[in-house]
Amino acid sequence: MRVTNAVLPRDLSRPLQLAALACAALTLAGCASWRETKPAPAAPTAPAAIAADASKAAETANAGAQTTTVTKLQKFFWVFSPYRPDIQQGNFVSQEMLAQLKPGQTRDQVKFLLGTPLLTDAFHADRWDYPFYLARGNGELTKARVTVYFKDDKVDHFDGGNLPTEKEYIARIAGPAWVIPKDAPKKEEAGSASISVKK
Numbered sequence: 001m002r003v004t005n006a007v008l009p010r011d012l013s014r015p016l017q018l019a020a021l022a023c024a025a026l027t028l029a030g031c032a033s034w035r036e037t038k039p040a041p042a043a044p045t046a047p048a049a050i051a052a053d054a055s056k057a058a059e060t061a062n063a064g065a066q067t068t069t070v071t072k073l074q075k076f077f078w079v080f081s082p083y084r085p086d087i088q089q090g091n092f093v094s095q096e097m098l099a100q101l102k103p104g105q106t107r108d109q110v111k112f113l114l115g116t117p118l119l120t121d122a123f124h125a126d127r128w129d130y131p132f133y134l135a136r137g138n139g140e141l142t143k144a145r146v147t148v149y150f151k152d153d154k155v156d157h158f159d160g161g162n163l164p165t166e167k168e169y170i171a172r173i174a175g176p177a178w179v180i181p182k183d184a185p186k187k188e189e190a191g192s193a194s195i196s197v198k199k
Helices: 003-009 010-030 047-061 072-078 095-099 109-116 168-176
Strands: 065-068 087-090 126-134 142-150 156-158
Touching: 109 142
Parallel strands: none
Antiparallel strands: 065 142, 087 126, 126 142, 142 156
């Protein structure tokens, strides 16, 4: 007689093996120490290289909203991970808000349209930055940035484009909106009306 049969009934050994396998999968999904890490490359120290890196980073940041999606494997392991709430940081600037921003507006008008800037730099007093960061619980990451430049306390120009509309942002947070078709029968005419999802 085998030891497992003597200690555990035959029906209980299989679920315990599956539970041990699930625990191992959870450990691997949540543990990042098993991944190999490589040291970061040395940062350039030449002034021209630093200026080029800074301008490239600013162009990327001001290019508009960028969304990073998760892979199918990450989505699978998300089932085993604990609940992760959506995290929003910064100022959300929509396409409609940016369309109202015009050169020549005062700082108060910009504050009224876009809100108080998250970043105001003492060394760059004529520049306001509006960064936005949204990390969804499912691993999706959205970043956007709008930068407003002033000259003589008036808007000179601004960077940032390709931003989501307010409807797209709400759909990203709350899911797609339910829309009742215009040709749907009223409640008095029919017992039930069909509802479609707007995409």
